Amino acid sequence: MPDNEKSCFACCPPIRPKGYEHIQYKNIIKRILRENTRSFKPTEKPITGYSCWALGYLDEQFRLVGCLLHPAKNNGQDLRYLTGYGDKCRREYCLEAKIFSELSNKTKIFLLQFSDGMDSFIYSSRVKNPLFRLLRWGKDILEHIAEKEPNRISLIKLKQKYPFLKIQKDPRAIAYPVKEMLKKGCVPDLKEISLFLNQANRLVKYTGPFLEQKYTHLLPMDRDFLDFIRLGLGIKKISYKEAMSLKVNISSYF
Numbered sequence: 001m002p003d004n005e006k007s008c009f010a011c012c013p014p015i016r017p018k019g020y021e022h023i024q025y026k027n028i029i030k031r032i033l034r035e036n037t038r039s040f041k042p043t044e045k046p047i048t049g050y051s052c053w054a055l056g057y058l059d060e061q062f063r064l065v066g067c068l069l070h071p072a073k074n075n076g077q078d079l080r081y082l083t084g085y086g087d088k089c090r091r092e093y094c095l096e097a098k099i100f101s102e103l104s105n106k107t108k109i110f111l112l113q114f115s116d117g118m119d120s121f122i123y124s125s126r127v128k129n130p131l132f133r134l135l136r137w138g139k140d141i142l143e144h145i146a147e148k149e150p151n152r153i154s155l156i157k158l159k160q161k162y163p164f165l166k167i168q169k170d171p172r173a174i175a176y177p178v179k180e181m182l183k184k185g186c187v188p189d190l191k192e193i194s195l196f197l198n199q200a201n202r203l204v205k206y207t208g209p210f211l212e213q214k215y216t217h218l219l220p221m222d223r224d225f226l227d228f229i230r231l232g233l234g235i236k237k238i239s240y241k242e243a244m245s246l247k248v249n250i251s252s253y254f
Contacts, residue, residue, distance in 0.1 A: 001064060001066070002112050002115060002123075003112075004059070004063070004064070005063055005118075005119070006063065006064070006115070006118055006119055006120045006122075006123040007058070007064045007065055007066050007120050007123070007124075008097075008120070008123055008124045009022065009055065009065040009066060009120065009124050010022070010094065010124040010125070010126065011092040011093075011094055012052060012055050012066075012067060012089075012092070013047060013050065013051055013052030013055055013085075016050050017050070020050075021125055021126070021127060022121055022124055022125070023121045023122060023124070023125045023127070023128060026121050029121075030062075032051055033055065033056050033057055033062075033065060034056075034057065034062065036052075036053055036054070036055060036056040036068070037056035037057045037068070040053075040054070040056060040068050042068075042069060042074070042079050042082060043082065044082045044084075045082065045083070046083065046084035047083045047084060047085055052067075052083060052085075053083070054067055054068045054069045054080070054082070054083055055067060055068070056068045058073065063119065063120060064120060065120045065121075065124070067080065067089065069082060069083065069089075078090070095135075095136070096131070096132050096135040096136065099135045099136070099138060099139060099142075100131075100135055102139050103139060103142060103143065104143060104146075106146055106147075107142055107143050107146040107147075109151075110145075110146040110149070110151065111131060111134060111135070111142065111146070112131075113151075113152060113153075114130050114131060114134070114155050115129060115130075115131055130155055133171065134165070136170065136171040136172055136175075137165070137171045137175050137178070138171075138172070138175045138179070138223075138224055140179050140224070141175060141178060141179050141182065144179075144182050145158070145162060149161070161187070162187060163187075163188075163189045163190055164178050164187075164188055164189070164190065164193060166190070167190060167193070170231055172224075172227040172228075172231055173227065173228065173231035173232035174193055174197070174228065174232055175224045175227065175228065176222070176224040176225045176227065176228035176232075177193065177196050177197075177200075177228065177232075177250075177253075177254075178193065179224055180251070180254045181254060184254055196253055197232065199253055200232070200233060200250055200253070201233060203246070203249055203250065204233050204235065204246070207245075207246065207249070210235065210237065210238045210239065210242050211238070211239045211242060212236075212237035212238065212239075213237065213238070213239035213240075214237060214238070214239065214240070215236065215237055216229060216230040216235055216236055216237060216238055216243070217230055219238070219240050219243055220240070221240075221243060221244075221247070225243075225247055226243075229243065229246065
């Protein structure tokens with residue numbers, strides 16, 4: 001949780017349909033959370049349906065939403081096994097949370113300004129909270145921006161200075177070329193990114209097909225580059241040797 005006003009519960013409960021948004025059912029869930037908090041007893045009871053009986057309010061002001069069985073709430077004792085989903089609850093850690101954990105404190109503070117004034121429902125929404133999308137640009141790009149910019153800046157102004165932030169596709173698909181361009185002192189616009197992608201795709205067509213020895217994401221290489229060739233260029237399998245060769249050839253475009 002970023003402060004005493006809000007927390008993220010986007011990954012709870014563990015049973016939910018794809019694309020589920022708590023904010024769409026805010027009033028109903030508020031009632032459920034209050035009932036869960038009031039009737040909470042740490043006894044074994046498997047989760048049924050889309051609601052977890054152990055998801056409730058962590059504070060008396062009904063602002064922070066979280067797991068009532070979490071070790072932080074129970075003097076270090078992990079009681080999440082009582083739901084029948086203990087293992088899943090323990091490993092539930094979204095990509096954005098992992099990236100956030102790797103950032104410097106300065107960059108974390110810089111990014112959290114874009115969630116000022118949010119409650120737990122808006123903060124937990126992938127639609128309403130811009131941090132979910134910003135964090136997918138990865139550590140290197142976010143650290144670069146935070147280092148260059150003042151402590152306080154509006155999201156609108158930030159996107160004006162870094163137009164690539166406006167792109168609609170998954171940021172992971174183009175984070176690698178953007179990162180490399182930033183290293184060269186260039187802030188790429190959408191036209192430059194589109195031109196680069198066209199060049200990279202022509203290179204792939206010219207050098208392919210690949211041997212498809214391993215799934216791309218399993219190779220011991222820069223994560224941003226692997227995401228780029230997997231999501232940006234559509235290469236699901238490739239050998240390590242071919243991936244290295246492709247990286248060298250693509251680097252000539254920068």
